[in-house]
């Protein structure tokens with residue numbers, strides 16, 4: 146589904162190479178986890194996949210279902226099925242959460258040539274999904290992420306994901322800032338979406354999340370590259386021993 | 397003191413084109429106003445108060461031509477229950493207006509007040525305008541008092557069941573209109589005044605509002621449509637004890653608009669909010685000039701002005717809070733912000749505080765900035781196309797001003813108008 150080949154990315158404004166040849170394939174129906182030290186380029190990879198400005202791809206490719214992602218605008222990538230749960234969700238004063246969600250859902254449907262969701266259907270769906278994530282009516286009414294706690298912001302990301310039903314879900318440290326119960330809620334939200342047609346790329350520092358969202362494959366990213374790939378055990382190894390051994394081994 | 401020659405000449409040229417209406421009982425007020433105009437002279441380019449806005453076309457003997465715009469959208473407030481008072485190029489149109497009777501108010505044409513025994517009107521016409529000439533001169537308002545050919549006097553003694561709605565139609569490409577309205581809100585009475593329409597090629601409007609103790613006046617105005625129109629408007633408002641004045645103005649299009657609000661809080665515990673939202677494109681120039689005087693204890697004033705500017709549009713904000721000696725416990729808030737959608741547009745702001753009391757809380761802030769790229773990316777990453785996302789953020793930016801409108805139906809009407817404009821102009 147998602148195929149990243151030899152991806153090289155530098156900052157647009159500076160001569161700073163951040164991704165130095167990332168190779169990664171996520172198959173439909175699978176959950177891949179990426180772990181790696183701070184500053185290794187995990188968020189950068191997620192931003193480049195979703196189309197954020199400020200990065201320049203100097204080599205390599207990224208495709209989703211065979212379509213070249215790098216040629217598309219962020220909104221086109223979203224309509225094609227890419228979703229990024231942000232490491233730092235953005236606050237947008239003045240834009241109601243509900244309005245935002247409905248506009249996003251309908252914009253994607255429109256881009257795919259589908260009918261817009263009626264106001265009633267939308268409401269029903271959003272209420273049910275919000276409830277399972279313990280997001281109350283008040284949070285839905287408030288401006289997007291404004292005044293939300295760290296954990297509420299992350300749950301709001303998962304709510305958006307649940308409403309948009311993307312093909313390729315990228316979660317950037319969605320577990321950070323979550324208490325134990327919220328982590329379970331988020332994991333349940335993710336697991337509810339797991340199916341044959343959908344791929345996941347879960348960026349995390351902790352095994353804790355992976356206890357709830359069982360990954361099929363675990364990658365270690367260091368200094369802009371995937372340096373090691375393995376099964377769920379690899380995450381346990383990181384949890385127990387840190388990165389030192391793994392990095393020493395690949396160097 | 398003699399006026400500078402340029403000013404003298406310009407003032408004489410303008411006056412040569414005007415005839416004072418033969419308006420019986422307002423005659424004395426008009427003569428006084430003319431004397432003020434002669435003494436002050438009309439605004440010139442060198443006047444400090446006109447530093448950011450060129451008054452030339454507002455002062456010129458002839459109104460510059462302004463094409464009529466025939467939009468396919470319905471007039472604002474069209475489906476709202478209201479009492480309509482229609483002017484065509486500044487002339488009252490009885491045919492298009494509703495019957496002017498409504499419980500809780502008395503409505504008359506200014507030219508008719510002399511035939512009736514309405515003292516309040518004679519005591520208000522030109523009075524607040526004259527008070528408002530100090531400490532800053534507003535000669536276009538005095539010109540209006542002297543020469544306004546038409547206008548309405550509204551006496552509010554109760555709580556009318558629906559808003560009173562001024563509709564200003566623009567019918568001739570060269571129309572030059574002057575209207576002068578006066579409104580007296582009696583103690584405990586409450587009214588909503590609406591205004592909309594392009595009015596004329598050049599429109600000089602003056603409104604004097606006197607709110608007695610405990611009175612409430614809501615004002616919602618939209619200036620829009622015809623792109624080439626020009627307007628200079630003045631609203632002079634005096635507030636008594638525990639009275640409330642809330643005014644909101646939406647401006648879209650218009651090559652030149654100068655809106656002055658002169659508010660005097662003269663009774664304790666009074667509240668005055670003036671707000672404005674404007675969206676301008678191209679050779680649009682919009683100026684909000686506000687002067688709020690606190691002359692009583694424990695009054696609150698708010699100024700909230702937001703401007704969205706693109707393709708070289710210019711926005712101006714001159715806002716002042718004057719707290720007089722003894723006006724303790726004053727709560728004054730002022731914010732003016734602009735969202736510049738490109739580098740060609742500009743926002744010029746001059747916020748001022750002048751405070752002669754020690755126990756007051758006043759704040760002011762003025763900013764201008766571009767669209768928030770992080771927020772824009774966030775919206776786009778959810779599938780919202782750039783244009784729509786930009787419009788959402790633009791509306792969000794204007795929200796703080798629009799939220800000043802208390803009535804939901806009115807604020808929805810304004811938001812709809814803004815959405816329409818944004819979708820046509822992006």
Ligand SMILES: Nc1ncnc2c1ncn2[C@@H]1O[C@H](COP(=O)(O)OP(=O)(O)OP(=O)(O)O)[C@@H](O)[C@H]1O
Pocket residue numbers: 156163181182183184185186187188189190199232
């Ligand atoms: N816009 C930018 N300007 C300057 N440096 C940047 C920018 N974006 C990324 N970087 C740098 O690129 C490197 C990779 O950053 P990135 O955020 O992708 O790391 P990460 O693996 O997500 O780290 P963390 O685990 O701390 O979230 C870091 O050294 C970071 O400082």
Ligand SMILES: [Mg+2]
Pocket residue numbers: 187188189232317318
């Ligand atoms: Mg990161």
